[in-house]
Amino acid sequence: MTEALLKVENLSIAFKSRHGELTAVDNISFEMAPGEILGVVGESGAGKSLTGSALTGLLEKPGFIKSGQILFENRRIDNLPYEQMRRLRGLKIGAIFQDPLTSLNPLYTVGFHLVETIMTHLPMNQAKAKDHAIRLLTEVGIPAPEKRFEQYPHQFSGGMRQRVVIALAICANPKLIIADEPTTALDVSVQAQILRLLKTMSKEHGAAIMLITHDMGVIAETADRVSVMYAGRIAEIGPVASVIKNPQHPYTQGLMAAIPIIGHQAERLAQIDGAMPRLNAIPTGCSFNPRCPKVFERCYHDRPDLMTAQDSLAACWLHDKTR
Amino acid sequence: MTNKIIPTTEVDVQNLVKYFDVSAPWLSRVFSGQPKQILKAVDGISFKIQKGETFSLVGESGCGKSTIARLLVGLYEPTDGKIKIKGHDISNLDSPKALRTLRKNVQMIFQDPFASLNPRWHVKDIIAEPIRAHKTLSDNHAIDKRVNELLDLVSLTKVDGDKFPHEFSGGQRQRISIARALASKPEFIVCDEPTSALDVSVQAQILNLMVDLQKELGLTYLFISHNLAVVYHISDHVGVMYLGRLAEVRDSKSLFSNPLHPYTRLLLDTIPDLDMSGRDRMPVAGEVPNPIDPPKACRFHPRCPFANERCKTEMPLPTPVPGGYVECHGVQENRLPAYVPIVR
Ligand SMILES: Nc1ncnc2c1ncn2[C@@H]1O[C@H](COP(=O)(O)OP(=O)(O)O)[C@@H](O)[C@H]1O
Ligand SMILES: Nc1ncnc2c1ncn2[C@@H]1O[C@H](COP(=O)(O)OP(=O)(O)O)[C@@H](O)[C@H]1O
Ligand code: SF4
Ligand code: SF4
Ligand SMILES: [Mg+2]
Ligand SMILES: [Mg+2]
Numbered sequence: 001m002t003e004a005l006l007k008v009e010n011l012s013i014a015f016k017s018r019h020g021e022l023t024a025v026d027n028i029s030f031e032m033a034p035g036e037i038l039g040v041v042g043e044s045g046a047g048k049s050l051t052g053s054a055l056t057g058l059l060e061k062p063g064f065i066k067s068g069q070i071l072f073e074n075r076r077i078d079n080l081p082y083e084q085m086r087r088l089r090g091l092k093i094g095a096i097f098q099d100p101l102t103s104l105n106p107l108y109t110v111g112f113h114l115v116e117t118i119m120t121h122l123p124m125n126q127a128k129a130k131d132h133a134i135r136l137l138t139e140v141g142i143p144a145p146e147k148r149f150e151q152y153p154h155q156f157s158g159g160m161r162q163r164v165v166i167a168l169a170i171c172a173n174p175k176l177i178i179a180d181e182p183t184t185a186l187d188v189s190v191q192a193q194i195l196r197l198l199k200t201m202s203k204e205h206g207a208a209i210m211l212i213t214h215d216m217g218v219i220a221e222t223a224d225r226v227s228v229m230y231a232g233r234i235a236e237i238g239p240v241a242s243v244i245k246n247p248q249h250p251y252t253q254g255l256m257a258a259i260p261i262i263g264h265q266a267e268r269l270a271q272i273d274g275a276m277p278r279l280n281a282i283p284t285g286c287s288f289n290p291r292c293p294k295v296f297e298r299c300y301h302d303r304p305d306l307m308t309a310q311d312s313l314a315a316c317w318l319h320d321k322t323r
Numbered sequence: 324m325t326n327k328i329i330p331t332t333e334v335d336v337q338n339l340v341k342y343f344d345v346s347a348p349w350l351s352r353v354f355s356g357q358p359k360q361i362l363k364a365v366d367g368i369s370f371k372i373q374k375g376e377t378f379s380l381v382g383e384s385g386c387g388k389s390t391i392a393r394l395l396v397g398l399y400e401p402t403d404g405k406i407k408i409k410g411h412d413i414s415n416l417d418s419p420k421a422l423r424t425l426r427k428n429v430q431m432i433f434q435d436p437f438a439s440l441n442p443r444w445h446v447k448d449i450i451a452e453p454i455r456a457h458k459t460l461s462d463n464h465a466i467d468k469r470v471n472e473l474l475d476l477v478s479l480t481k482v483d484g485d486k487f488p489h490e491f492s493g494g495q496r497q498r499i500s501i502a503r504a505l506a507s508k509p510e511f512i513v514c515d516e517p518t519s520a521l522d523v524s525v526q527a528q529i530l531n532l533m534v535d536l537q538k539e540l541g542l543t544y545l546f547i548s549h550n551l552a553v554v555y556h557i558s559d560h561v562g563v564m565y566l567g568r569l570a571e572v573r574d575s576k577s578l579f580s581n582p583l584h585p586y587t588r589l590l591l592d593t594i595p596d597l598d599m600s601g602r603d604r605m606p607v608a609g610e611v612p613n614p615i616d617p618p619k620a621c622r623f624h625p626r627c628p629f630a631n632e633r634c635k636t637e638m639p640l641p642t643p644v645p646g647g648y649v650e651c652h653g654v655q656e657n658r659l660p661a662y663v664p665i666v667r
Binding site: 043044157188190191214218220221241245255259261263267268269270271272273275 | 383492494522524525526527531534551552556589591592593596597598608609610611
């Protein structure tokens with residue numbers, strides 16, 4: 001593997017609450033290579049967005065990084081002062097969210113957003129920035145970019161707005177893009193177009209993308225590797241084809257079997273009983289143990305870390321070679 | 324999904340139309356000279372649902388699925404057309420007979436189990452509400468007993484009845500709304516995206532529960548979804564909607580093995596490939612246009628790779644095909660390429 005672009009080491013994120021500290025992301029470690037698309041999948045509340053916001057420096061109080069570190073291009077970024085992090089975000093790390101309107105101010109034209117962002121990060125004057133902006137709009141597939149440049153966000157459809165947000169995220173040619181559910185609010189036909197665009201952007205600009213989603217289908221279409229999160233931990237991480245076709249963690253196995261697939265006939269779907277635990281009620285040992293069909297004695301006492309499981313890593317004692 | 328011995332029509336929808344007036348207020352229209360604006364949410368739709376089966380409506384947002392749901396449960400009155408449930412016309416909501424049919428036979432489950440449950444009520448009172456409202460049972464003891472039966476039916480417990488909605492996860496809240504829908508012993512349930520807000524593992528639990536309940540109680544479902552894989556799993560018949568019209572209505576097997584309408588094929592092609600076969604997807608162009616001023620004639624023609632002159636000038640009407648009907652000139656003229664099944 002080439003030198004990692006991003007290294008997340010033993011990252012934990014917690015909240016201070018009246019009932020004490022709640023750990024929402026619990027000691028996760030992973031790396032990303034330059035240009036790769038890493039999918040992060042899991043049910044709602046698994047800790048995906050918190051992980052993403054720690055990487056972009058957008059973690060909001062009362063959330064805080066409790067321990068661990070984040071290295072970007074071999075430099076620690078989890079403890080940067082606000083102003084430095086703000087510069088890094090936009091220049092080297094871009095962000096795309098589920099609702100494009102969180103990134104767009106309704107009072108300003110699309111052109112204004114782009115020009116301002118470009119001039120903040122790149123040494124360009126107004127005229128150059130405008131040229132660059134129109135080039136970007138063309139690149140993300142917006143027809144009649146000169147005309148669209150003058151328009152306001154509400155004059156764009158949902159899919160077109162998300163294209164604008166992508167243009168904003170790539171305008172300074174970032175090395176890493178964090179995309180948090182970028183297609184969840186879009187219709188299926190538009191979703192396919194946006195995923196295709198993200199993939200092209202990653203290829204052509206060499207940007208690594210962390211693609212956060214609850215939809216395994218999105219991952220299958222787009223990602224190179226996938227990290228499956230459960231209750232604040234990484235349950236399994238590996239090449240996308242291995243994780244989808246040959247899942248190693250009982251949770252991933254259950255998840256894959258629960259997805260209806262056209263052509264796979266079954267009267268009932270396989271189901272994992274129960275629900276993901278709340279933060280204040282995470283079981284000791286393996287947090288999946290109340291729902292796991294393969295649970296055994298050790299799972300109730302010891303917490304498994306990621307260990308080698310065929311082509312992937314899985315946090316499950318079934319893969320303990322010393323067993 | 325069930326053994327149909329003698330098929331009987333539970334729901335019969337004929338030429339259903341629902342328009343919304345979305346004009347600016349009259350006075351400001353007069354000053355600005357704007358014309359009246361009519362949004363044709365549902366514009367001439369017909370289908371039948373047999374007793375005990377699941378009929379699904381699928382399509383992208385804004386195509387009119389929820390409007391049909393609301394028409395079928397009597398929350399909207401049709402602009403035109405007829406809805407018959409068990410042979411009784413329910414199109415006129417001023418008729419006491421229509422209201423009685425609706426109240427007795429029809430219930431609805433919504434997408435958002437968070438919004439549809441009163442947060443200040445105990446779960447047992449939420450479930451008992453239709454029983455009390457329709458006075459199907461009056462003595463409290465009998466109501467309690469019925470509520471406990473219903474909780475049991477959806478795999479919740481008696482203890483859960485004394486809790487509040489916020490104490491439950493999304494999936495459990497959807498169980499509560501199913502129990503409430505079943506309280507008045509309806510035969511027909513309209514389910515508007517009941518699993519769209521749920522995670523897949525929870526979605527599987529709810530879909531399984533719905534299939535079990537259908538078998539046990541002989542329920543008829545109208546199931547609304549934008550997810551074709553879910554529709555494949557649950558349906559006997561499927562209607563594919565586009566901008567207020569039904570593009571294709573087929574039995575599930577025919578639709579998924581040989582989809583005919585270009586829009587159905589487009590939708591099928593957008594489904595991510597979980598079998599990782601590496602198949603190439605047709606790049607899909609464009610977005611659903613504005614329903615206030617939809618494309619003339621065939622509404623799909625601006626996005627259709629097979630559109631010709633006739634498609635732009637003449638509205639396609641239902642053409643019978645194996646397992647149902649399709650609204651498409653290309654199909655009727657037999658000039659579309661054969662469907663290449665996705666290898667799975
Ligand atoms: N501001 C907050 N205060 C308390 N808990 C929070 C806050 N934000 C997120 N959480 C909790 O952290 C967990 C992980 O959240 P998140 O990363 O948003 O999940 P995901 O994106 O996987 O759905 C959830 O249990 C959520 O309730
Ligand atoms: N009460 C209403 N007033 C005005 N327009 C409406 C109303 N309800 C729905 N619509 C419009 O009708 C169209 C169809 O909506 P809907 O039935 O909710 O679609 P779907 O459920 O398929 O997403 C949309 O354009 C929507 O904005
Ligand atoms: S560690 Fe035990 S409980 Fe956890 S997933 Fe593996 S077998 Fe199941
Ligand atoms: S009628 Fe014409 S434009 Fe419409 S779907 Fe059929 S071929 Fe395409
Ligand atoms: Mg999230
Ligand atoms: Mg709807």
